Amino acid sequence: MRITVNGETEEITEGLTLLDLIRERGLNPDIVVAELNRDIVARDNFAAVRLNPGDSLELLHFVGGG
Amino acid sequence: MQQDKLVIGGVELDSRLFIGTGKYSDDALIPAVCEASASQVITVAMRRVDRGGTGVMGHIPSSMRLLPNTSGARNAEEAVRLARLARAAGCGDWIKIEVISDTRHLLPDGYETAKATEILAKEGFTVLPYINPDLYVARACVNAGAAAVMPLGAPIGTNRGLRTREMIGILIEEIELPIVVDAGIGRPSQACEAMEMGAAACLVNTGIASSDDPVTMAMAFRRAVEAGRAAYLAGAGAVSHGEAVASSPLTGFLR
Numbered sequence: 001m002r003i004t005v006n007g008e009t010e011e012i013t014e015g016l017t018l019l020d021l022i023r024e025r026g027l028n029p030d031i032v033v034a035e036l037n038r039d040i041v042a043r044d045n046f047a048a049v050r051l052n053p054g055d056s057l058e059l060l061h062f063v064g065g066g
Numbered sequence: 067m068q069q070d071k072l073v074i075g076g077v078e079l080d081s082r083l084f085i086g087t088g089k090y091s092d093d094a095l096i097p098a099v100c101e102a103s104a105s106q107v108i109t110v111a112m113r114r115v116d117r118g119g120t121g122v123m124g125h126i127p128s129s130m131r132l133l134p135n136t137s138g139a140r141n142a143e144e145a146v147r148l149a150r151l152a153r154a155a156g157c158g159d160w161i162k163i164e165v166i167s168d169t170r171h172l173l174p175d176g177y178e179t180a181k182a183t184e185i186l187a188k189e190g191f192t193v194l195p196y197i198n199p200d201l202y203v204a205r206a207c208v209n210a211g212a213a214a215v216m217p218l219g220a221p222i223g224t225n226r227g228l229r230t231r232e233m234i235g236i237l238i239e240e241i242e243l244p245i246v247v248d249a250g251i252g253r254p255s256q257a258c259e260a261m262e263m264g265a266a267a268c269l270v271n272t273g274i275a276s277s278d279d280p281v282t283m284a285m286a287f288r289r290a291v292e293a294g295r296a297a298y299l300a301g302a303g304a305v306s307h308g309e310a311v312a313s314s315p316l317t318g319f320l321r
Contacts, residue, residue, distance in 0.1 A: 006114040006115075007114075025117045025118070026117055026118035027115060027117075027118070027119065028120070031120075031121055031123050031124075031155070032115060033112070033151050033152075033154050033155045035151060040150060040151060040154045042154065043154070043156065058114065059114065059115050060112050060113060060114055060115055060151055061112070061113070061115040061119060061121040061123070061155075062110040062111065062112055062121050062122055062123050062132075062134065062152075062155065062157075063087075063110065063111050063112070063113045063121050063122050064086070064087040064088040064089065064090060064093060064110065064111065064122045065086060065087060065088045065109055065110050065111025065135055065137055065271075066086030066087075066088040066089075066109055066111075066135070066137075066222070066223075066249075066269070066271030066272065
């Protein structure tokens with residue numbers, strides 16, 4: 001199924017949770033912030049949120065800045 | 067000096083030097099810079115994460131208070147969105163509002179900044195808006211619930227120093243909140259001057275990160291900020307614009 005991650009359309013396996021996707025991308029869920037269809041997903045809910053076709057997901061983290 | 071705390075949003079700080087995490091040749095320098103600066107507040111930015119991305123958090127000592135910025139925001143709505151995401155990261159509720167739509171001079175949009183400040187202050191954030199040193203923008207931010215205001219000394223990343231000196235002086239005089247001079251400070255002497263004028267603190271990123279030896283420069287900024295603060299508290303002597311004024315007695319000369 002297709003979803004949008006950080007502005008790019010991607011093919012992902014059906015039934016993945018947000019936590020699965022974060023781990024699959026080699027990311028540490030403890031430092032990632034997620035916004036799904038414009039709603040912030042609390043970190044505690046990463047494992048409970050299942051991704052659906054057409055979802056638009058933003059994954060962010062802190063980088064160097066002034 | 068022992069009692070000279072800076073209080074922002076109910077938090078007491080011993081250090082009046084805030085530092086950034088941008089532009090280091092190697093982020094592994096950041097822990098040593100934190101130590102040498104004795105700073106307690108450090109800025110970060112929020113960006114999309116690539117596959118395998120690790121970000122900067124692994125280099126920031128846990129004792130530091132995080133001040134995420136809303137860089138990348140072009141209006142109040144985008145700043146509010148970034149601020150909420152930053153809070154969801156679980157590192158506190160301090161936020162530096164940075165709203166910029168001019169990519170050449172990187173000057174902040176005062177109107178959008180005040181709007182974002184009002185929304186976020188109501189949501190319980192400790193809001194530190196980055197502004198032009200304009201009295202009316204500063205007052206709008208105060209009325210909007212800011213915890214401090216952060217006027218620029220010179221455009222971001224320029225190391226040109228206190229080009230806005232007189233305007234910052236007016237804010238120090240008129241605004242009750244702490245004035246944190248942010249942006250443009252390239253040398254310790256410039257930070258010292260801001261502190262002598264009565265600024266509550268300075269935020270320095272490029273001035274430290276772009277130096278040849280950021281750890282030593284962080285130490286130099288720490289000393290400069292401490293010296294400037296001590297001088298402000300001590301109260302500088304009057305300036306004479308006319309004739310010289312002898313420091314030694316003018317009587318009893320050996321003849």
